[in-house]
Amino acid sequence: MVKKTLIPIGPYHPLQEEPELFKLYCEGEIVKDIKWETGYNHRGIEQLSEKKTYDQSFFLVERICGICSTSHPFAFANAVEEICNIEITNRAKYIRTIIAELERVHSHLLWVGLAGHFLGYNTVFMWAWKYREPVLDLFEMISGNRNSYAMFKVGGVRRDIENNKIPQILDVLSLVKKKTDMLVGAVMDDPVIHARTKGVGILTKQDIIDFAAVGPTARASGVAIDVRKDDPYAAYPLVNWKVITAQAGDVFAKAEVRLLEMYESISIIEQCLEGLKKEKEGEINVKVKDIPEGWGTGHAEAPRGEVFHYVLSDGSNSPARHKIRAPSYTNIATFKKSCIGQTISDATISLAAVDPCYCCTERMAVAYDSKTGNKIMNGNELIALSAQKTQNIKNQI
């Protein structure tokens, strides 16, 4: 009988620094099965949202993901505005789109850097993160925050992008564009990256449909789905751009899609800035009185794929039910297809290729028993449980 070895990655990912546990069951070098454990970081966001007003919920959903912090408020705004049946001003549409696309640029740069780091190509990591900084500086200039920008609200945006800030944004964009050229050259032509990523972690079109994967993960396998095109919202129907796809479905194709998407994002932002000049400054809000009874489904294309929010309103000032689906929730499940049959050294980059965001995927907390009111877990018990789990894993190895 062939001996099977269990290789754990986690419970705390050494590189992505988020809590999750992958158990790779290997025969020799080859991964034969993979199991995923989660539940380390439940936060109770869906239920918390039902206790908050709509205005407060924006700040809450913004904190689901630290990197793509605008995608959740975007989808939530789409859902709530669908309930109210309101149309926001063009200036607000442009500003929303600019924020979302700037975010895509910095998120893709972050991923390219991390992917390089995973492969041991630290030059790409240093470059990508270096040129991500000016984008974050732009966010600081626009919103006052490098992340969690607090720009969205029902009926518009909280802050204007004044026309005198446009030249500075354009400067940063031209710098990022130049440096993207450099990164594309460094990644697409590098024989080592080709050797490490081509033919690795392949997802076929059928796998994508089966797991309902979204975003660059789907587009790299030839499934041209993009909410911005399919169900247009904000300023996306007002500008010209195209959906980037690749056919191979491997890690290289995913990198290619993300890198080329950055050019599209930069082009969208430039067109939106042009559009902004034509709109009157300060017209960023539509007054919303009450949220009527009803339901709304909003989705938005985050850097990692479709973010989906379902909001049920009972006419009060907080949602009666708020369901959130982050893109990683469907994308992470594809690991079962992409990793099995690969060597362990390829498994890490296959896992990273969907740009997983573990904290997005978790959103629930239970600290008290709902019936008795007793604490289910206290700090020491959690530590003891954690130690015990580690011991169990050690025993299995």
Place this chain on the structure above:
Amino acid sequence: MNTDEILKNIKDAFVSDVIDILKKSETRVIISIKPSSLLQIAEYVFKKLEFRFIIATANHTKKGFEILYHFSKDEIGLIANLHVVLPVEKPEIESLSNMFSATNWIEREMHELYGIVFKNHPEPKKLISEGNWAEGVYPYRREFK
């Protein structure tokens, strides 16, 4: 195929199983169906009409446990929601995970949060609460007076 044609196809194929169709707009519809026919209708929507599964939302209301299966037809931007109501005393429904893998996690999550039983689920183990959760406690259930 536009929204009206899709709705007509579903209605014609499942005359006795579709309870009600609510068309809110060209891109948003809710189709209320009998729980017993979920598997057939979902198969028709997923395989024949080639919809993409987005996610499912469960909710505990006075009517019982309501589940909305959100499907998307990306070519026309349509989100179609299949709506079923399950009785509180016996919340059971057929699992869709044997047909496609996308429902695997969300069905397990709904089971842990609401105690809804998904029959014939291929991997009926816990998803988020493994090892640190009291048995029989369903945190998202509500109490009605």
